[in-house]
Amino acid sequence: MTSRCFLTSLLVVLGLVFGIVRCAGADETRPPVAIQFSLDRPIDASAAPFVLAATRGLFTSEGLAVNTNIANGSPDGIARVAAGSSDIALVDINELIRFRDKPGTPPIKAVFVLFNKAPYAIIARKSRGVRLLSDLEGKTLGVTEGDLSIRLWPALARQNGIKAASVKQSRISAAVREPMLSAGQVDAVTGFSYLSGVNLRDRGIPADDLAVLRYADYGCEAYGFALIVNPAFAAARPGSVKGFLRAVMAGTQLAIQEPERAADEVVSRMDDGSRDLELERLRAVIRDNILTSEVKRNGLGGIDPARFDRSVDQIAEDFKFQKRPATADIFDDSFLPARGGRAID
Incomplete structure (x- = not known):
């Protein structure tokens, strides 16, 4: 090989190496994805999974910068996601079911059920x-x-x-x-x-x-609070939605394992919170709404289609549907990990 050919080959190799290093460095310094997240009410112990996801760095480790705002109830939370002013919101899934029955509404879906039983x-x-x-x-x-x-x-x-x-x-x-x-x-x-x-x-x-x-x-079959996502955001940032759910699941696991510490962190985010009251509230939420027999069996976040159908039957006794929804009309499980990744530790 002539010295000229050797030099050319060396420059190619160095260029490839430099390119790889530069790309790796770019990945390391990539800014986090900003997410606007709405809770349906001011923070109390029921928001412990989200508080812990924030304070323990779980959102950050997923490459997310989550800004939490407070909606005025579930209808407002749904409206914010529909308008795109919030990317994700925690709302009552039964209110979402009624909202989606209105003509011309955007195809907002729940992607994670936090309260397996309605409160x-x-x-x-x-x-x-x-x-x-x-x-x-x-x-x-x-x-x-x-x-x-x-x-x-x-x-x-x-x-x-x-x-x-x-x-x-x-x-x-x-x-x-x-x-x-x-x-x-x-x-x-x-x-x-x-x-x-x-x-x-x-x-x-x-x-x-x-x-x-x-x-x-x-005998009420209704599911409770669920995370909904703006359709455009979900299409553009599916990996960020999945990361958000992983962080919330990890926060939920921490709240179940360490309720006393979770209550302390919640109260630190409240203006005038009582540690004893919020600890009692958190234990009630975990016992009655989150850690149910269905969740112990199937893991966090999902929906049983047969039970969902029965819950829609119950809603229909006080709500006249224009088109009765199927599970897939309201719930999208594609952002959830496999069942093994949602199991309670």
Whole structure:
């Protein structure tokens, strides 16, 4: 080989090596993908998986820069994702089902179910004569504006042989829901088991005087809070969506394994949080909504199509569908790891 040919070959080799190093360096310095994420309400212990994903660097390790904002309930969270002002949001999946039935709505889908069982509940005072769901006949039920649990009340009443018309509904504001029950102005209230059920004990009502009647214990098939994603963002950044879900699953595992530390980190993000109250709330959420027998069997995040169909039947008792949805219309499992990667440790 002539010296000229040798020099040319050497320059080619050096160029290839330099190119490889430069590409590797570019990967290492690639900026994180920005994600706008909406919670449906201010942070409390139910948001522990997301708080831990942020504070423990789980989002960062997935190459994500997550900015969390607070929506005014699930309808607002869905609207933000539909408009593209949020990329991902945590919302009630049953509200998403109703939203998707409207003509012309964008094809938003859930990609991860955090609450395997919906937190819908009726919270009552035993001293007011309500210990079981059937005791509600002839009683007054306080219902707040925009309450999601009351929408499945007709199906729950029918399924349990209760005359729904015999239960008087009193419209009240969310601000006075717990005070009115505490004062005995209503016999029971609708709400979420981990919110009103825990908040009332914090108001000094003895735990043995509270009856938390969880819909799931009386045959309600509904799933609860789920992560939804903007369709354009999902198409453009499928790897980022998958990374976000991996981080949330890891945060969920940490909350289950270390509830005390998780409560501490949640309270550090709240303006006026009580560590004991949020720890009680987190334990209730894990026990009643996240770590169910279905999740222990199938892993985090998924949906059972047969159960989903039954939940749609129950929704239909208070909602007239223009087109009854199938599971694939509402839920996309393509961003989830295989079942083994979603198992509870």
